[in-house]
Amino acid sequence: MITTRDIPVLAALGRYFLMNRRMIQQECYPTDVDGRLSRRRLSALVRDGYISKQRMLVVNPRDETPAPVYHLAKQGCQFLAEHFEDDRYLAKPTSIAQPMHLYHYLAVANTHILLDKAIAQSEVKLMTWCNEQEFLNPENPDPKQRIRLYAELKTAPKKIICAPDSGFLLEVDGHRGVFYLEQDRDRDNYSHNRVAALKSPGYTELHRQQRHRKQFPATTLNRFTVVMVAPNEKRRDALRRAFHKKTGADFWRFASLTELTPQTFLHERVWYRTDSAEPQPLVKTTAPSTISSELTLNREETDNALALSKP
Known part of the structure; x- marks a missing residue:
């Protein structure tokens, strides 16, 4: 009962x-x-x-x-x-679906909980969160029309897929940006170089096809950000170096789980680009007078407000 x-x-x-x-x-x-x-x-x-x-x-x-x-x-x-x-x-x-990934699913859940607690302390709104096992459009009455984050983007000459651990939509000052989560576990058989080689092509092609707009139609931006949460600072920096060599490196932001708290997740300088040793906040709140309408979507300050990538 x-x-x-x-x-x-x-x-x-x-x-x-x-x-x-x-x-x-x-x-x-x-x-x-x-x-x-x-x-x-x-x-x-x-x-x-x-x-x-x-x-x-x-x-x-x-x-x-x-x-x-x-x-x-x-x-x-x-x-x-x-x-x-x-x-x-x-x-x-x-x-x-994959019981061998239980540890990984728990780590993703912990990151989701951290983000929820960070949102509760911020003006930022979490509009949508979707795990890799969930449907992005569960309200669709036709099961055949429901889609997940997993996307098969090309089949030839080489198959390219994109399989985020989760995706979420944040709103700041009326603008909504897409973020994809990659939860790194530093497994012995997945070196930082191998992770970069596996993950970079999918997100590069996802951006080229603007597929994030199909997955999250409410977004107001043509760009997205991939956030990689590593278990420690050493692994974070190794991943940054590996992704810096890849196409689409500017999509990525890296943080160490040891530095992520509800207080630091969104607005503190704990997120690193591949090309800079200076950390930045994931989200910068901006005065409404600075970002006020659809006409400003391509302005640099709009993308910076959501830490979104530039082409």
């Missing part, structure tokens, strides 16, 4: 896709110091079929403790759709 204490858990899983008990406890039961309430309610939700528990053990991004993870089940999606009167919940993912 659903209680009022369970609704925030279901809503959080609907927003962040995948969470472990520690994350749910922090976001939904902050006064549950010993975790007993969190464990009891999660067990009940699993038992009653509202959420699913992935029994594959993963490594927690923060405390390195193996822990199961949770995501919505079909019944949980149905409850949220009825409770919030929003049928988009019915299109939420209820399975994990």
Whole structure:
């Protein structure tokens, strides 16, 4: 049976896709110091079929403790759709396509939580967030017309795809810019040079085709920014050097997870370009008198306000 204490858990899983008990406890039961309430309610939700528990053990991004993870089940999606009167919940993912990537999905969820907390302290608006497992247009009644972030951009002479970990739309002073997230985990078999070689062609072609406008029709800009979150400063700088050699290097901004907090995420100088050792904020708030209409979309200060890339 659903209680009022369970609704925030279901809503959080609907927003962040995948969470472990520690994350749910922090976001939904902050006064549950010993975790007993969190464990009891999660067990009940699993038992009653509202959420699913992935029994594959993963490594927690923060405390390195193996822990199961949770995501919505079909019944949980149905409850949220009825409770919030929003049928988009019915299109939420209820399975994990690649269980070997659980650690990665948790890291993306942590970044999403960080961004939400940063937004709560800022004038910037988060208009849309979409994980790689979700549909960009879940409201479309025709399942065949629903699209995801994954895009196959060319098939010949060489196949080119773009597969962001997530995408989101920020609004500043009436202008809306697209951001794509790449969550780096510094895996042993993915050197910084290999990551750059794999990721750069897709985003370069995505920009050439202006495909971000199809994915996020509400954007007001012809450019987008790719934000790469690395686990530490050393990895961040190695990635910057690798991407600097690639076409489309100007699309990218790099930050270390060790420097990202709700206070620094948007407006502090923690984001690096490939061609400068001076960090910049991800978003610069600008007076409405400076950016006031569609006529200013191509002006440099508009793109700078959203840290967007220049061609």
